[in-house]
Amino acid sequence: MxxxxxxxxxxxxxxxxxxxxxxxxxxxxxxxxxxxxxxxxxxxxxxxxxxxxxxxxxxxxxxxxxxxxxxxxxLRSRIVDIPLFGSIPAGLPQAREQDTEGCISVDVESIGYKPSRNAFALRVAGDSMIGRHILDGDFVVLEHGPEPRNGQIVAALIDGASTLKTFLLKNGKPYLKAENPKYPDLVPAQELMIQGVFKALIRRARE
Amino acid sequence: MxxxxxxxxxxxxxxxxxxxxxxxxxxxxxxxxxxxxxxxxxxxxxxxxxxxxxxxxxxxxxxxxxxxxxxxxxLRSRIVDIPLFGSIPAGLPQAREQDTEGCISVDVESIGYKPSRNAFALRVAGDSMIGRHILDGDFVVLEHGPEPRNGQIVAALIDGASTLKTFLLKNGKPYLKAENPKYPDLVPAQELMIQGVFKALIRRARE
DNA sequence: TTGCATACTGTATGAATATACACTATTCCT
DNA sequence: AGGAATAGTGTATATTCATACAGTATGCAA
CATH class of the missing domain: 1.10.10.10 (Winged helix-like DNA-binding domain superfamily/Winged helix DNA-binding domain)
Incomplete structure (x- = not known):
């Protein structure tokens, strides 16, 4: 040029x-x-x-x-806006308009998949998933709806707060596992609200 | 509404x-x-x-x-395009136009800082930084130019390939350290080209 | 039935807008 | 000095475009 x-x-x-x-x-x-x-x-x-x-x-x-x-x-493709929720109280049916604390905007290519309307983002609190290299303060993009597969990382509602866990099937029964020895290992996933499946992560450098 | x-x-x-x-x-x-x-x-x-x-x-x-x-x-703020380099052969003086394999587009808020014209992105190859929770296949956003501070993650040109290392100062001398016991620990940072300082990370979920 | 909101068709108009034509001034190269 | 390229002023004009006015039709609630 x-x-x-x-x-x-x-x-x-x-x-x-x-x-x-x-x-x-x-x-x-x-x-x-x-x-x-x-x-x-x-x-x-x-x-x-x-x-x-x-x-x-x-x-x-x-x-x-x-x-x-x-x-x-x-090179840039379509940019999508993913709502960042501070907390997800219950079923998040159409909670897109409320509780939105912020907005993650990325192009589809960058996060490697096309988020649906049911995508949302959470700020990770705590180091319960450090074994899967997800740190306190990271932003995770989750997809609401699809049935989690064995080994996938999910956000689940436990005691009123949404927490990241690994979804495991053991003898056909679903369990949730924290990836940090400090936390209780297996929690039966019965009656638990699986809010979303982990799709992408964004981390900012600490200063 | x-x-x-x-x-x-x-x-x-x-x-x-x-x-x-x-x-x-x-x-x-x-x-x-x-x-x-x-x-x-x-x-x-x-x-x-x-x-x-x-x-x-x-x-x-x-x-x-x-x-x-x-x-x-x-909620969305300014979206910035960060060039994704496949490889950075040498000094990356004004390499923005060439070698651009793709494009990371995010809004400033999401990655937590405003990239300058010298920002670029790399796809991480290898697990040399697994100790800092950076995985193979992750995309890292780096800022070219500023002098790295002790403990910051940097991209450096070693043997013709750019590698992520931790930048350390020991007795006033700069060293580069891989965060994986499998790799040689300390490399004197003399004569090494520091290409950029780690600012942000984007990870896609494995399927 | 009488309204009332939504969902259109058709026509018209003035402001917004891109763009062409005619000129002048400056800088840089030969 | 002359010529080309850049950087402007000033005027004009044909479209593009938003928006107003005047209607018609349909479903829905009082």
Whole structure:
């Protein structure tokens, strides 16, 4: 790709940040206003060059159709928002709207699967799953609904709090196992509410 | 929030998916076309109701300004794209454009810090960092540039391949330590290229 | 039945928007 | 000095687009 001049890079950066912050691309007029141009044609010229060099794309005649063709944007796929629950009191039937403390946003490729509407995220409290390399403070993405298979990690409601455990089948009976010797080993999974199956994990570095 | 009718939900869904796939919100005409309406006013009515109920926002008079006010979208912050390198041969000066195998896209909140232009991601190969609970196949986000502090996890170029190690200072001298007894313990960090400091981790569930 | 909300068709209009044409100034290279 | 590329001002215009006005039809509750 041909290099950009300073002005052209500034323009491209502005278009990209406007797109992200406002949710829509700027118009030529808005670009001109931002840079203090008294003529929209100052913008037109720059855009033409940016397009020739392959940094911008747009549909002729369409309003607000400017797109920065960053090489990364091409690789990015669909971004999904997964609600982060502080606590899951009971059945989480349609709890998506309530109790949402935050939001995990990742693209589908990054977490390796396409979350359904029943996906949710939890912040891990405690080190009961350290044997499976899940740490206190990690964020786990879980899928609600599917029947857990032997050995999968699940979130279960135990004594009013949701806890991560390994789901085990022993002689056909489901058990939950904590992956830390400090915790009681096997809990019969009878009457337990399995809230979700572990799908992905996000960890932040400690400072 | 008041509930939506089936038609209204379909409309909201279309607006959202159009926004995501095309990068810009649809016009009233485009919505009408998509649903086969012969009049744009069919759309106008629905939009008015969606706005009244708080599901949609738009700036009057602005083109393509429809925004779905999903409760999650409000929580989502800026999404950043981090290039995923297959391998980092040498100094990674401005290697962002090349060698990019993929793209990790997350919002800033989710990974807990704002990546700079020097951030990059690697797929972990091997279990040399299992002592720090980083597994084979995990994706790690690293920040290039800052001087690593004692105990931080870094990616270093050793024998032509980048490897994760713990950065240690012993008597003022920098060492690199693998967190697995199977690996040689301390490697003098002299002459080694520190490529980045560990900032975040993304793990997919094994199937 | 009488309303009332939803779900449309059809027409119209002004503002928003992209984009072409005509020029000037500056910088950099030859 | 001359020419090309970048960086602007100013004016104009055909679309695109949001939105208002005037209706019709249907289901649903009082």
């Amino acid at each position: 041909q290099p950009l001049t300073a002005k052209q890079r500034a323009l491209a950066d502005f278009i990209e940040s406007h797109q992200r912050q406002q949710g829509r691309a700027p118009t030529y007029q808005e670009i001109a206003d931002h840079f203090g141009y008294r003529s929209v044609n100052a913008v037109t010229g720059h855009i033409r060059l940016l397009r020739q060099k392959g940094y911008l794309a747009s549909d002729t005649g369409k309003a607000r159709s400017l797109r920065v063709t960053s090489p990364l944007a091409k | 008041q509930p939506l009718t089936a038609k209204q939900r379909a409309l909201a869904d279309f607006i959202e998916s159009h926004q995501r796939q095309q990068g810009r919100a649809p016009t009233y005409q485009e919505i009408a076309d998509h649903f086969g309406y012969r009049s744009v006013n069919a759309v106008t009515g629905h939009i008015r109701l969606l706005r009244q109920k708080g599901y949609l926002a738009s700036d009057t008079g602005k083109a393509r300004s429809l925004r779905v006010t999903s409760p999650l979208a409000k």
